[in-house]
Amino acid sequence: MSESQYPQPAPVETRLVFWYFVAGMVYFAIALLAGFFFSLQFLNHYPFAGIEWLSPGRVRMLHTNAVAYGFILNCFLGALHWVVPRLTRYPVASRGLSWFIFWAVQAIVLATAFGLLAGHAQAIEWGETPLYVDPFVVVGLILMGINFSVPIFKASRKPLYVSLWYFSVAFVWTTLNYVMGNFIPQFFTPGAAGAAIVGLFIHDLVGLLVTPIGWGLMYYFVPVILKKPIWSHAVSLIGFWGLAFFYPLQGVHHFFWSTIPMFAQYSAVVSTIGVEVVVMTVFVNFVATVRGRGEAFKQLPIRWFYTGIVFYMITCAQCAYQALLTTQKIIHFTDWVVGHAHLVMFGVFGFWILGIVTELWPRLTGRPWHNPSLNTAHYWLSTAGMLIMFVDLLAAGVLQGYLWQSLAPWEQSLVASVPFWAWRTASGLMIIAGQVLFFYNMWRTAAAPLPAAETKPVPEPVTV
Amino acid sequence: MKRPINIHRLVSWLVVLAVAIGGATFLYKLVEFANTATHEDMPGFALVSVVPYLTATFGFLLLAIWAFLRGHFRDIEQPKYDMLDQEREYDLAEQQRSHPTDPTA
Amino acid sequence: MEQRPVIERFATVTLVAGVGFFGLSVLLFAWLPFQLTRQVPMVTVEEIAKQPIPEFYDLARRYPEQFMKYFGEPNSESYARALRMGRDIYIAEACWHCHSQFVRPVSNEDIRFGRVSYAAEHQNELQLPQLLGTRRVGPDLIRSAGKHGNDWHAAHFYEPRWVVPTSVMPSYKWFFDPPAKPGDPPQPNARGLAIINYVQWLGSWAEPLPPPILPAQAAQP
Numbered sequence A: 001m002s003e004s005q006y007p008q009p010a011p012v013e014t015r016l017v018f019w020y021f022v023a024g025m026v027y028f029a030i031a032l033l034a035g036f037f038f039s040l041q042f043l044n045h046y047p048f049a050g051i052e053w054l055s056p057g058r059v060r061m062l063h064t065n066a067v068a069y070g071f072i073l074n075c076f077l078g079a080l081h082w083v084v085p086r087l088t089r090y091p092v093a094s095r096g097l098s099w100f101i102f103w104a105v106q107a108i109v110l111a112t113a114f115g116l117l118a119g120h121a122q123a124i125e126w127g128e129t130p131l132y133v134d135p136f137v138v139v140g141l142i143l144m145g146i147n148f149s150v151p152i153f154k155a156s157r158k159p160l161y162v163s164l165w166y167f168s169v170a171f172v173w174t175t176l177n178y179v180m181g182n183f184i185p186q187f188f189t190p191g192a193a194g195a196a197i198v199g200l201f202i203h204d205l206v207g208l209l210v211t212p213i214g215w216g217l218m219y220y221f222v223p224v225i226l227k228k229p230i231w232s233h234a235v236s237l238i239g240f241w242g243l244a245f246f247y248p249l250q251g252v253h254h255f256f257w258s259t260i261p262m263f264a265q266y267s268a269v270v271s272t273i274g275v276e277v278v279v280m281t282v283f284v285n286f287v288a289t290v291r292g293r294g295e296a297f298k299q300l301p302i303r304w305f306y307t308g309i310v311f312y313m314i315t316c317a318q319c320a321y322q323a324l325l326t327t328q329k330i331i332h333f334t335d336w337v338v339g340h341a342h343l344v345m346f347g348v349f350g351f352w353i354l355g356i357v358t359e360l361w362p363r364l365t366g367r368p369w370h371n372p373s374l375n376t377a378h379y380w381l382s383t384a385g386m387l388i389m390f391v392d393l394l395a396a397g398v399l400q401g402y403l404w405q406s407l408a409p410w411e412q413s414l415v416a417s418v419p420f421w422a423w424r425t426a427s428g429l430m431i432i433a434g435q436v437l438f439f440y441n442m443w444r445t446a447a448a449p450l451p452a453a454e455t456k457p458v459p460e461p462v463t464v
Numbered sequence B: 001m002k003r004p005i006n007i008h009r010l011v012s013w014l015v016v017l018a019v020a021i022g023g024a025t026f027l028y029k030l031v032e033f034a035n036t037a038t039h040e041d042m043p044g045f046a047l048v049s050v051v052p053y054l055t056a057t058f059g060f061l062l063l064a065i066w067a068f069l070r071g072h073f074r075d076i077e078q079p080k081y082d083m084l085d086q087e088r089e090y091d092l093a094e095q096q097r098s099h100p101t102d103p104t105a
Numbered sequence C: 001m002e003q004r005p006v007i008e009r010f011a012t013v014t015l016v017a018g019v020g021f022f023g024l025s026v027l028l029f030a031w032l033p034f035q036l037t038r039q040v041p042m043v044t045v046e047e048i049a050k051q052p053i054p055e056f057y058d059l060a061r062r063y064p065e066q067f068m069k070y071f072g073e074p075n076s077e078s079y080a081r082a083l084r085m086g087r088d089i090y091i092a093e094a095c096w097h098c099h100s101q102f103v104r105p106v107s108n109e110d111i112r113f114g115r116v117s118y119a120a121e122h123q124n125e126l127q128l129p130q131l132l133g134t135r136r137v138g139p140d141l142i143r144s145a146g147k148h149g150n151d152w153h154a155a156h157f158y159e160p161r162w163v164v165p166t167s168v169m170p171s172y173k174w175f176f177d178p179p180a181k182p183g184d185p186p187q188p189n190a191r192g193l194a195i196i197n198y199v200q201w202l203g204s205w206a207e208p209l210p211p212p213i214l215p216a217q218a219a220q221p
Helices: A014-041 A056-086 A097-117 A132-156 A162-187 A191-226 A232-247 A251-255 A262-288 A295-299 A302-321 A325-331 A335-365 A372-405 A410-447 B007-039 B044-051 B050-070 B077-097 C010-037 C052-060 C064-071 C076-092 C150-156 C192-200 C215-219
Strands: none
Touching: A014 A097, A014 A325, A014 A335, A014 A410, A056 A097, A056 A132, A056 A162, A056 A335, A056 B077, A056 C010, A097 A132, A132 A162, A132 A232, A132 A410, A132 C010, A162 A191, A191 A232, A191 A251, A191 A262, A191 A302, A191 B077, A232 B050, A232 C010, A251 A262, A251 C010, A251 C052, A251 C064, A251 C076, A262 A302, A262 B044, A262 B050, A262 C010, A295 A302, A295 B050, A295 C192, A302 A325, A302 A335, A302 B077, A302 C052, A325 A372, A325 C010, A335 A372, A335 A410, A335 C192, A372 A410, A410 B077, B007 B044, B050 C010, C052 C064, C052 C192, C150 C192
């Protein structure tokens, strides 16, 4: 314990974390609905056919953007506002700035949603944000970077914990990446060179914003909940530097066999395989941490986290051979890639976020969970739905790839895919059902009367 | 007499098998790469895809070695203990407060 | 003297990992490809529009009143306008999330779609930003020119299942004006004309796909 007799509470702005999670969950609900409706188009039962503003293509962009910027970014920012002050012992740069960023993010996401539905999209995958919103996004990212960098900078008089390494670069990368990906292909580089840059942008958005923050959060929450330090801090740093080096170099693997110069395509293969080595170190580190703590899986957050970690391992193992030029012949352009993307965005980062919310919601509201068994059902419905969707889309992808190669009429690949698309919609409904239970539980918890203050037992000292 | 299956040994052998297969395919790819780099229609072209990586990694390695010789990384595991100590302190502080925060109020 | 941990500090991490490594990726994967493709000159829409495609004049003949109302005379100026507008609709409706615009040299795509894509065909103003695409629900479109007639496209955009019963492509009824008299077919409006023109332009620079060789013909000497 430091100078004073009584420990000081963490400089966390709890209300802000709470509202970030609320906003994130609202957009999550919108994203789920948008995805569900778009999937109905593939069964020719799109409910809003003929309504221009709800054209399926536009709803698809709403789905992906609401996931990335509405759900994942909001929830990550909420979690960062919890974690960064607790790790650094300093509050974020400014309380007013934090709230300003909160409202700016909501305004930007709403403007994006409006722009997409009104038909102002920009043809950059994951960056469909209309061109007139882009400058505000860049300013917002810079402000976020400043807000979180100040406490990290103050804390770096001592060697930093690995989570903070990840957090300190995520916003630098994303600002640079956003400027590169949204403006250069729009104004300067058409065709092949433009595709190379858009590939970098697509990949870096996942790899240099979502992945570093996600892993940083895991390096915090897993040891804290297990009350056991991470297996090896040195190995986690190898993971960090490996990610930092290899991840930005892979973007071109989104456009294999295109007119992008071949040296770039070969290099992307090499670095995609290279990053798997790095991912293995991270995976081993987490498995070694939980080793001998089997009973910890009774705790729902740990279960979410480790399911996500295993899914992460699966997607990355998939990446390594998905990014071979040979495999690309068949699976590129198919539903295989769609399955892969869903496992990464929901099965990994979505699961981690849901685990974090499951852990923090009672502490944020000061109330115990309204009904913990709803949370268990939420976990099982989400996991089962996710697994079914993943396997189903992989199978559909292989089928489509071989049908196209066989020169069968295009319509045959559609007819053959319909059963798979029906299963996709069904598994999506499972996931939605799980989230409905969770939203209901969150709402009932927050709306319950505040329990009388009780004295909880003081946690055991950490044994090292 | 029936011996019970030793699950640990089984897993270990499976891992060894997987690594062996993976290693063999990796070696195969490496040989293929060497062939491409020396024989294809544009000898040396394949090297373009790895030379920048090797150069950059080498530079980074030098930086790390320099830092190690200057005495960094000696206490590399310390932050993970500090972090948990701090967390325990914050948990204590939270419990000493008379009322939990109520953000919905 | 106390050692200051340089590597484990904020500034090193942000500079080396944040800026340095990102810069390396930009150098290798953005700047180098840009330098390599820069030798191919970028074509503006005005240059493309010097020679409108035959399907553009066909649209003017097939839907005279609509065409007059929205585009005026069929000439280079109105053709450029239609191309730009068609491209914007292609982006706004996210056609590029269901269709790609490049033919790969693998997976028999040169037989299915036509000539394999080459860098110069993407080197024009209408590919800012590029529309190569990453998913094919429907077929590739970069060799669409002349594959179907304008009337086929009109019916297909109005209700794809009228021409391809198993299609899952959305219908785009707002590309059409309601018929003047009940019972008349709906007529494409500015957007309908523009998107048909855009699709017919795609690949108009490449030689058409040779007719398929049927086994019976192949057997003959």
